[in-house]
Amino acid sequence: MTDRHLRTAVSRLGLLQIDSVSVVARAHYLPLFSRLGRYATALLDAAAWGPRPWLFEYWAHEASLLPVGLQPLFRWRMARALTGAGVYTETARFAAENPAVIAGVLARVRAGAVTAADLEDRAQRRTGAGGWWGWSGSKRALEWLFWTGQVTTATRRGSFERVYDLPERVLPPAVLNLPTPTEADAHRALLLIAAQALGIATAGDLRDYHRLGPADAAPRIAELVEEGALIPVAVRGWTKPAFLHHAARQPRRVDACALLAPFDPLVWHRPRTERLFGFRYRLEIYTPAARRTHGYYVLPFLLGDTLVARVDLKADRARDTLTVLASHAEPDAPLHAAAALAGELRLMARWLRLARVEVQPRGELAAALAEAMVGENQ
16 A cells, blocks of 8 residues: 555545554554554554645634645635634634634744643743633634634654644645635635545535635535536435535446445435435544444444444453454344454454454344454454
């Protein structure tokens, strides 16, 4: 697996969502495993945070890794953030009420790349714990500066802590010197990226991909339809009109076999997942354990063109084991679903450098999966 394979996969997706939960692996690594198999995560680390990155961090779907060439398409969001629009209300209010903090933190970044913890340490040395330069103030200032594009992520430290720096010291000059598109042009481009990644989608699905508002997206979708870039279609069972990317092609057959992260673009918009696959999917991380239906960190299993099962996984590194805490089959899952899932779990364990897969007896698929894993673990 090479950097070229990563570039192709990321180009097709348009972005990788970042999330701090690492019970299996961090969210940005998993969509590429689903599509490429056992790739070296160091390749993605270098692409995002190496000396010559071709990905950068910004708010797209959520916090995301994006190809650096797309940076101009988000300058409208950075410009709006300067007015307080599109930024978390608390962060925007803090920036408006504390211009001295913002200016001080920006001056500190200009002097050299920093983390929020670096600023906290400085606060403790100067004023003791707390104060206006304390953790909460400096972190909010950094986040607002990040939203507005005045700082960006240079790298990540061992605990996955952001290191903030100036864009001109991180992003290629060729990208920074690109002209800034109008908001309308940027929105059209982002909607087309979403359509290419999704294939077929409603207006809401397209908007969700880069978190565009209805007022921004609706006129642009109409323009893309008029241009022939999006093709209006009706999907049996869908109550809303859909759109097909003009270059989308329907394959004769789909031979997919993949575990999907909760933040994978194929399933992250839960209404679309339910419409497309008849698969009701909710992330239960913040649900009390006693009230969870399927588990803490549940990955759907795609077999062919159908989501046939879901597994609650944990990478137990202390025991060198990928643990299946629960495994559930969908009502119409084929008989070979357990065997196919066992193979994919073993592949994931090898990718995570874990010696074995352990299936715990929870869920109606557990017995069949445990039996199928006997051969896989040998």
